[in-house]
Amino acid sequence: MSEQRADEDREGHITETSTLPGGRAAEEPPGGDRDPGSGGGEADSWATVKVVLVPEGHVMTVAFAIGLSIQELKCHLSSELRVPVEVLQISLDGRVVEGKQSLMELGVRPHSSTRLEMSSTDPTTHPLRPLRPPENDSMPDVISVRVQTDDGVFQEVVVEIERPRQQKAFVGGYRHRLTGVEYHHAAIQTLPKRRTDRGVVVFSRDTQTVELKSQAEQCPVNASTQMRGIGCYVSCINDKLVAPGNYITAAEYHDKRLRAVICLQSFARRWLARQVVDQLRKERDRRLAWLEVQKSRGTQEKEEQLRDRQRRWMNPQRKEDLNLMYHALEKWRCEEEQQINSSMRGAERKAALCLLLDQETQFIAAIGRHRIAVQENNYDKTIRKFLDKSAAPHQWRAADGRxxxxxxxxxxxxxxxxxxxxxxxxxxxxxxxxxxxxxxxxxxxxxxxxxxxxxxxxxxxxxxxxxxxxxxxxxxxxxxxxxxxxxxxxxxxxxxxxxxxxxxKVPQNPSQLKNDVFLCRSCRCYLSSANFSPTARPRLSGQCRDCARLDNISGGRYDLSCYNNMLRRLRDDEQQLSDDAKIPFLLQVEDLQYLVEVVWASRSALQSSSDLYNLVFVRWDQKRDWSPWNCILLSKEETSAHVEVRDVQKTYEAAFIQRIEHKHMLAQRHFSSCPVMAEYLVSRP
Incomplete structure (x- = not known):
């Protein structure tokens, strides 16, 4: 059997034990043995700290980890005494202890006890008084229990007793029939649930009794039933003649209330209807204003395109501008040649064709002279830009954005x-x-x-x-x-x-230059990959950029500026819809030209609009990423209506859907030979 004895204070005062800091359970013995595998060291051990409140002499007993500082002990005691932590001052043997020191540094050993004195620097405003009067305690808060660990070996363990704030009712349990041991419910063994403070006293006599009050009342005018008689005169000056009114039955009363309710409801519904109509009118005006803005924006875009095209015709500065001039020259030559062939015959026709050839030659020479001047100007700009880049300092963003x-x-x-x-x-x-x-x-x-x-x-x-x-x-x-x-x-x-x-652009290492050299089939020169136009096909095109430009000037004279604008707008739209868009950035201008001219025949899928500057690519199914096999070519006016479609199978006719799927199959067959594009043959949602 273990022996039990009360550990009383040396001065005869009953000690008060507060809640343990750090969230330790009240049943855990502060001086008990810790599990070696729990991960705690000597600093995690506990000791019994007796704090004497000066000058009251009251003693508070606290189980505290010796690795914690005196400042943390002050914070814990200040919450128990309800005084600011700044006014607390702890001393040991008459010497003031600093807040950053720990109990271990003060010489406190694990599972031992120490005695500290605590006083207030402002005893007038913040005196140190215990929250629970000593006379209410009938037993100590800390006891020492002698436990037998081995044969003939006893160890004293410090046990803290925690008192419940209120007595919990016994709600029943179970008793073993054979041994007679009683088992209580879990609710009896846990702390009681605190009631929320509603700010009103609900358990008092005033809230549970009826207040009675007696008071005498007297009418303001004395009433009497005296009548006139012999020898008695009653004045009739204050008399009133009361005539009975119409009697209102219950049905008439309820009918009157019903008419009043109907009147109120009619006015309320009229007000609600006005609110709805005003809201619809505002939405209609907003919609009309938006349509007007969209219409004006489309008109401005077309005018801007025309002004930009005219500016590029009058003052070309880039290769695309020169291609536009060559394309316009070829278009003019075809129109003039068609007019000559349709209106002239014989020698007159030959003379007109020769004159047309001379004019075309003069125009080509003028464009060539302008191209040389532009190249010289662009060469100077390129050199200046190259020197600026080489002389620019190294830049980076700091953590604060500077x-x-x-x-x-x-x-x-x-x-x-x-x-x-x-x-x-x-x-x-x-x-x-x-x-x-x-x-x-x-x-x-x-x-x-x-x-x-x-x-x-x-x-x-x-x-x-x-x-x-x-x-x-x-x-x-x-x-x-x-x-x-x-x-x-x-x-x-x-x-x-x-x-x-x-x-x-040319690497200085010969080994890198050897692995990045390709043969141009036109000029038969070995050039780096930077001199070839990238495509979505598995390998580079056979012609370099210069040969392709000369071939375009001498033969086709194609203008790819409209396809450049279309590809740029497609990339911007897809980047706004999804940050992971990849396929639009893999396509080049030549690939988009093939899609527009071969697959979609340079026409809108709905109204057959053939203005290339007004056509855009959008998603066919809005739930999947854009790809050549998940797209549709529409005009800018038709795009706003198509993006609102959630299910294309229910919106469009079966014949139209079949025609669009056929075009998707052609595009998929064309790009399936590219290994990079083959990974995205099935667009993921």
């Missing part, structure tokens, strides 16, 4: 070469400035000895010699252009300017 720029020794070198190139190519300078620039260039390139630098130095010496002899500036243009060209080649060499290595 843009950080950093210059390295390579970017500084590239910026110096860029400034020197701008000075060399500057046309209008004086002779002294030109000589200064040439000397600077000469000292710069002489840092590296090679054939290129020697050629530059020789040309610089030749220009200086000619300038000292008084040669005219116009005669030196060719020499200066050679110097600028060789210096640009010097800048593009990674050995002299390391920053340009990442901007060169």
């Amino acid at each position: 843009l950080i720029e950093m210059d390295s020794q390579h970017t500084i070198r590239a910026r110096e070469l860029q400034d020197l190139y701008n000075n060399v190519t500057q046309p209008a300078v004086s002779q002294e400035q030109r000589l200064h620039v040439l000397m600077t260039l000469k000292h710069t390139v002489k840092e590296h000895g090679c054939r290129l630098t020697r050629d530059i130095v020789d040309l610089i010496d030749r220009e200086v010699d000619l300038m000292t002899r008084g040669m005219k500036t116009a005669s030196l243009e060719g020499l200066r252009k050679r110097i600028s060209t060789l210096f640009l080649q010097y800048i593009k060499t990674p050995a002299f300017n390391p920053e340009v290595a990442k901007l060169l």
Whole structure:
């Protein structure tokens, strides 16, 4: 049998034990043995802490982990005493203990007990008083139990007793018939459920009794039943003549109330109807305004397209603009030739065709001259852009969103070469400035000895010699252009300017260049893959970009700008619908041209509109991603109605659906030879 004894305070006060910090169950002995496999060390062990409240002398006993700090002990005791933690001051043997120290640092051992003193720095405002008066306690809160662990070995265990705040009713249980052991329900062994505080006292005598009140009442005017008689006069000045009114039956009363209710309902329904009509009117006005905006937007888009096309005709700047001019020239030639063949015969027809050929030749020459001028202008812009990229500092975004720029020794070198190139190519300078620039260039390139630098130095010496002899500036243009060209080649060499290595299209490693070379079937030249147009087919096209451009100018003269706009709009729409859109970005302009011209015959699927600038590709089934086998070619006006269709099988006719599926089958057969596109033959929802 284990022995049990009460652990009373040395000063005779009954101790008060608060709820354990850290959420430890009240039944767990603070000094009991811990499981070795539970993961806790010596700092996780518990000790009994007796806190003496000064000057009251009341003792609070707390089971506390010795690894926790004094500040955490203050926080726990402040919640028990309902005082701020700032006013609490704990001392040990007359010395104030700091809040960051732990019980282990104060010398407290596991499963032992210690005595601390706690006082208030502001005893007037926040005195330390126990919440439960000592006279209400009839037994201690902490007891020591002697437990036999082995044969002849006893160990004392500190057990904390937790008192319930209220007595729970016994709601029954079970008793073993053989042994007589009683088993209670789980509700008896758990803490009682606290009632929510509603702010009103519901368990009191005032809420359960009826308040009675007696009060005498007197009429404001005395009433009497005295009548006139002999010797008695009663005045009739205040008398009133009361006539009976019409008697209202219950049916008449209810009928009157019913008419009043019907009147109220009619006015209420009229108000509700007005609200509904106003809402419908607002929606109609909003719809009409939206349709007007869409109509004006479509008109503006068409006008913008016409203005853009006219601007490209009048001032072409890109290859697509030149193709547009060649396409317009071919269209004009076909119309003129058809008119000549239909209206003329014999020698007159031959003369008109020769005149037409001369005019076409003049137009082609004019377009060629303009193309050369545009190429020169674009070449200068390309060089400036290339130098700006090589001299740009390294940039990245910081964690707070700021843009950080950093210059390295390579970017500084590239910026110096860029400034020197701008000075060399500057046309209008004086002779002294030109000589200064040439000397600077000469000292710069002489840092590296090679054939290129020697050629530059020789040309610089030749220009200086000619300038000292008084040669005219116009005669030196060719020499200066050679110097600028060789210096640009010097800048593009990674050995002299390391920053340009990442901007060169041709890799400097010969092994990489060998694996990225293809043969052009037209010019029979070996070129890198960057000189070929990418397609969705399994391999590159047989012609390089230059041969394809010459072939288009001499033969077909196709204008692919409309297909470029169509592909750009398709990619923007699909990117808004889904961030994982891939197939529109795999297609190229030639692939979209094949879809439009061969599969869909360059016409809308609904109204047969043939204006390519007004046709767009949308999804056939809105639940699946866009693909050549899940698309439909419509005009911009028809697109808004089709995107609202949820089930195409119920909306369109069977013949129309069969025709669309046939076009999907043709597109699927065309793109099935591409390994990358074959993965998406079945569009996933």
